[in-house]
Amino acid sequence: MPIDAVIFDIGNVLIEWQPENFYDRVIGPERRKMFFDAVPLHEEHQKVDEGIALRDVVFPLADRYPEWATEIRMWHDNWNDLAAPSIPHSVRLLEALRTNGVTVFTLTNFGWDNFPLSQEAFPFLKGFDREYVSGRLKLIKPDPAIYAHVEQDCGLAPQTLLFADDRLENIEAAAARGWQTHHFTSPEGWAARLVDEGLLTPEQAI
Template identity: 60%
Template structure:
């Protein structure tokens, strides 16, 4: 089935999301491993993704663990250092699709407060035709209900949607509903997929800066 809409995940597709890397640089790998072993910070983040208040959720967790209070609060206070840098080639692909008139959506597990801030910080996040944000929907990937909600809202048949995500479980859930999927591991692979689908030409999918690096 021909692709009618392309759907981007955000974390590790358009923006690197590596909390462990941030904490390794701030407190060292050994202390980071100790903290993550004692506290499920990703579960805390999942509460935010489900619509929990950003500051209150993280600060509330920090208050439960006085030994790590300052470190946990960094998840809120320095969020843009956890979510960096932008993946420039992926941003180029997003904009190239828009320039061709291809419909593009975002489907992300992200708190609604954070997403609003992120759109100001990373202005390319304003470039989608529609945004499906877990914090607003009160649903997270890979819950089947979030994919059903996207289908109901977007007006496209499942088999006309092409979805790129870095997590296989999110793709498996989408595939089970008939979506076309791409396991994002590197932007060049995503570029190749978009070319193979006839959505972009090879030239359109090439990030200009990558060509400069070859010279």
């Protein structure tokens, strides 16, 4: 089946999403572990992906855990240090697809207000043909409704969509709708898949 669009997840595909690394650098691994054990940071951050403003999640959380308030507010104030750095090989693959005229979308669990911050920090995030951002849509992967929205909005048959995501549950939900999928574990594996699909040459995939 021909591929009409390649769809990229962003976190851990195009930019790293490992906030623990930021805190390890800033407060040290031991204190960071205490912090993450004490405060449900990733669980609370899902509310951002669901459509609540980053500030409106982070600042009330800081009030709930005053002993960690400074560290919690860093999640807001240092966003582009948390969601970083880029994954250079993946970025090269994205740019090569664009050069070849391949339609590229993003389907990402990301907040409506912090996604533009990341786009400013990483301009390659501005070049998608369509952006499907969970916080804007108030739909979140792996809810089947977000995949249905993509299909309806772009008008492309599910079988013609090739979707790369690092989370297996997101891939499985897309595959259940008939999408072609790639479980992203490394840029090299993704590069090989794009070559196999005839979308990039081996030279472009390096």
